[in-house]
Amino acid sequence: MMRRIRTIYSALFWLAAVHLAIAQNTNNKAVVIRTVNTSLVYKVDNDQVVRQCYYGKAIDEKDVAGIQLTNLDAYPAYGKAYVNEPAFRAVHADGNLTTELVYVSAEAQVQDKNITLTRIRLRDRHYNLSVTLCFKAYQQQDIIEQWTEVVHEEKKDITLFNFTSSQLALRASSYWLTSFYGNWAAEMNMKEEQLTEGIKTIDSKLGVRTNQFAHACFMLGVEGPAEENSGTVIGGTLAWPGSWSMEFEVDPLKNLHILAGINPYASQYVLKPKEVFKTPALLYTISHEGKGGITRKFHTWARTYGIYKGDRPRMTLLNNWEATYFDFDEKVLKQIIGDAAGMGFDLFLLDDGWFGNKYPRNDDRAGLGDWDVNKKKLPNGLDSLLREADRKKIKFGIWVEPEMINPKSELYEKHPDWAVTAPNRAIDVSRNQLILDLSNPQVQDYVYNVMDNLLTRNPGIAYLKWDCNRYVTNPGSSYLPADRQSHLWIKYTEGLFAVLKRMRQKYTDVRIMLCSGGGGRIDYGTLPYFDEYWISDNTDALDRIFIQWGTTHFFPAMGLASHVSVVPNHITQRSTPLKFRFDVAMSAKLGMDLQPKDMSPDEKEFSRKAIQEYKDIRHIVQFGDLYRLLSPYEHKRAAMMYVLPDRTEALVFSYLLKKEIYSNDQVLYLHGLEPAKIYTLKEVNKSPQYSRISALEGQKFTGEFLMTYGVRFQMYNEFESVVFRAVAE
Numbered sequence: 001m002m003r004r005i006r007t008i009y010s011a012l013f014w015l016a017a018v019h020l021a022i023a024q025n026t027n028n029k030a031v032v033i034r035t036v037n038t039s040l041v042y043k044v045d046n047d048q049v050v051r052q053c054y055y056g057k058a059i060d061e062k063d064v065a066g067i068q069l070t071n072l073d074a075y076p077a078y079g080k081a082y083v084n085e086p087a088f089r090a091v092h093a094d095g096n097l098t099t100e101l102v103y104v105s106a107e108a109q110v111q112d113k114n115i116t117l118t119r120i121r122l123r124d125r126h127y128n129l130s131v132t133l134c135f136k137a138y139q140q141q142d143i144i145e146q147w148t149e150v151v152h153e154e155k156k157d158i159t160l161f162n163f164t165s166s167q168l169a170l171r172a173s174s175y176w177l178t179s180f181y182g183n184w185a186a187e188m189n190m191k192e193e194q195l196t197e198g199i200k201t202i203d204s205k206l207g208v209r210t211n212q213f214a215h216a217c218f219m220l221g222v223e224g225p226a227e228e229n230s231g232t233v234i235g236g237t238l239a240w241p242g243s244w245s246m247e248f249e250v251d252p253l254k255n256l257h258i259l260a261g262i263n264p265y266a267s268q269y270v271l272k273p274k275e276v277f278k279t280p281a282l283l284y285t286i287s288h289e290g291k292g293g294i295t296r297k298f299h300t301w302a303r304t305y306g307i308y309k310g311d312r313p314r315m316t317l318l319n320n321w322e323a324t325y326f327d328f329d330e331k332v333l334k335q336i337i338g339d340a341a342g343m344g345f346d347l348f349l350l351d352d353g354w355f356g357n358k359y360p361r362n363d364d365r366a367g368l369g370d371w372d373v374n375k376k377k378l379p380n381g382l383d384s385l386l387r388e389a390d391r392k393k394i395k396f397g398i399w400v401e402p403e404m405i406n407p408k409s410e411l412y413e414k415h416p417d418w419a420v421t422a423p424n425r426a427i428d429v430s431r432n433q434l435i436l437d438l439s440n441p442q443v444q445d446y447v448y449n450v451m452d453n454l455l456t457r458n459p460g461i462a463y464l465k466w467d468c469n470r471y472v473t474n475p476g477s478s479y480l481p482a483d484r485q486s487h488l489w490i491k492y493t494e495g496l497f498a499v500l501k502r503m504r505q506k507y508t509d510v511r512i513m514l515c516s517g518g519g520g521r522i523d524y525g526t527l528p529y530f531d532e533y534w535i536s537d538n539t540d541a542l543d544r545i546f547i548q549w550g551t552t553h554f555f556p557a558m559g560l561a562s563h564v565s566v567v568p569n570h571i572t573q574r575s576t577p578l579k580f581r582f583d584v585a586m587s588a589k590l591g592m593d594l595q596p597k598d599m600s601p602d603e604k605e606f607s608r609k610a611i612q613e614y615k616d617i618r619h620i621v622q623f624g625d626l627y628r629l630l631s632p633y634e635h636k637r638a639a640m641m642y643v644l645p646d647r648t649e650a651l652v653f654s655y656l657l658k659k660e661i662y663s664n665d666q667v668l669y670l671h672g673l674e675p676a677k678i679y680t681l682k683e684v685n686k687s688p689q690y691s692r693i694s695a696l697e698g699q700k701f702t703g704e705f706l707m708t709y710g711v712r713f714q715m716y717n718e719f720e721s722v723v724f725r726a727v728a729e
Contacts, residue, residue: 207472209520369411397463438495673703
């Protein structure tokens with residue numbers, strides 16, 4: 001293994017292999033993007049073209065001169081580069097199809113003690129067109145945020161056809177790509193494959209809820225499959241909820257080119273003179289400690305920069321959805337509010353169905369767009385429910401889907417032109433609804449005002465579940481001119497961001513869940529406005545182990561809402577033990593759809609204790625570093641753990657996925673502990689029937705022992721689970 005690591009360090013990212021090397025000119029200017037542990041090096045060749053020369057372990061400044069020049073273009077433009085896909089392609093005002101970008105300048109600005117912004121300005125050799133490569137380096141987290149800005153001063157408009165956020169190039173003997181795919185109720189599955197010559201494209205053309213079938217994330221094992229705790233891995237994710245594309249191209253010389261950004265498909269953009277076109281950011285990092293290193297870097301970064309108010313604990317909640325669906329009234333909801341308070345939850349969430357009068361929201365066929373309280377269901381309005389929640393000392397939340405509209409609604413009768421649809425085509429509904437055209441400033445104002453009125457008239461609302469249940473078909477905008485229809489794919493997302501920015505400027509303390517029919521919109525462009533996210537409508541505990549396993553490779557558990565539901569599960573019809581359901585949900589941000597009124601006295605008592613125990617340990621889950629111990633893709637047993645950054649506490653989750661006749665006794669080798677510290681083990685959320693680790697209860701071990709010898713206990717039955725805590729003296 002050490003030999004392999006030395007090989008990676010010495011040869012992997014030295015892109016100037018013999019057949020690629022260009023004679024070194026000591027006058028070649030170098031631009032270095034640095035973090036504490038990494039360096040990304042660009043050099044300018046004698047023809048003033050910027051080349052990427054190195055990305056890997058930190059290089060001392062005095063050694064940068066020794067890095068050889070390569071012929072790997074930092075941002076290849078269409079014209080001369082025929083071997084590889086271009087990062088940039090435009091048609092100039094005079095019809096010229098080609099662009100030649102050369103170096104103009106570079107500047108670095110220290111924004112604070114952790115962030116440095118570097119801008120490399122390129123310019124076409126002939127035309128008044130500038131492309132600026134922007135890099136925000138987060139020093140302590142080793143994350144690089146890269147995007148591109150395009151502006152021109154040609155006499156007329158130009159048209160952009162390709163406009164990636166970045167191109168990252170590597171040179172190695174082999175590349176192993178892990179991508180994330182799925183569908184509704186089956187999100188974030190993982191697949192690893194070796195990349196060979198040619199192009200592997202992962203993309204979405206959906207416009208809205210664009211992560212339904214694939215996710216804009218990747219892990220890249222270099223010189224071999226990506227391992228969990230060792231080896232070199234690169235991980236990246238695109239901060240954009242619109243249509244996106246990632247291309248992984250291995251060229252004939254074995255170089256890998258990674259292009260990521262807005263999907264250019266049907267999205268050509270007409271750029272006016274002096275208008276700045278800014279791409280979304282690709283966030284990426286490199287780890288020499290396997291996939292786990294990538295995860296911990298992203299989670300640490302996210303709690304400060306990637307998710308809204310990542311320094312505050314997340315609340316537990318009870319949702320009424322699976323208990324009532326659309327069928328409820330004030331009496332039923334007050335009973336559920338009382339049950340939620342009695343169980344010890346922080347918040348009650350009222351889901352879909354509370355609005356609409358002319359077209360009441362009694363199912364998913366009507367009412368979207370008419371955000372007035374249904375007088376038949378709630379004759380005393382939301383205020384009566386808010387008073388009840390206040391009396392029970394529990395916070396109140398509510399479901400909204402403000403981007404959507406039912407054709408059967410008062411809003412559609414007034415503004416059919418506000419819906420996204422193509423002219424001269426039949427209306428194409430999905431889930432009986434259409435999408436409001438957020439490229440239109442009037443529609444942006446409407447969506448914002450809907451939320452503003454709801455929260456202003458009901459100041460007791462502490463939480464919003466913001467849903468989005470369909471993607472774009474028959475794309476068309478009555479607001480955009482005929483020659484700008486392809487702008488819809490970009491302008492919709494920009495309109496969404498404009499609404500969310502206004503929301504957060506006024507409502508800084510309201511908690512908001514990002515939901516999109518499950519995990520259809522999970523990205524770091526959107527999450528800075530949201531406290532948490534709903535990764536899947538599938539709450540089956542077994543499926544959730546896999547869904548959450550994939551998700552947490554990039555997105556932190558502190559925002560991953562995970563609910564205990566009824567059995568048989570409403571989607572899978574699978575029945576699993578209550579403890580198993582709780583233990584899976586407790587490994588993320590705990591919530592519940594299972595209703596106390598449907599529980600036996602013993603189940604209620606167990607649930608109350610589990611909720612309280614979660615509150616005692618949630619700081620470890622929500623703020624700890626994640627270590628994956630046993631993968632459900634490779635074993636019949638899955639295990640993971642969280643460790644506080646100061647290494648004083650850890651929490652371990654172990655699940656048996658399939659019955660073992662002679663028991664499963666796989667060793668759990670813990671990670672991330674302080675070797676010299678003494679840790680006491682204590683089981684969490686014990687089964688009322690038995691304990692698999694009773695012999696370890698209260699026992700003391702050094703961190704070194706727990707990481708070297710491990711924790712050993714047997715598990716037998718399908719859907720067994722064990723959770724235990726390790727507390728340092």
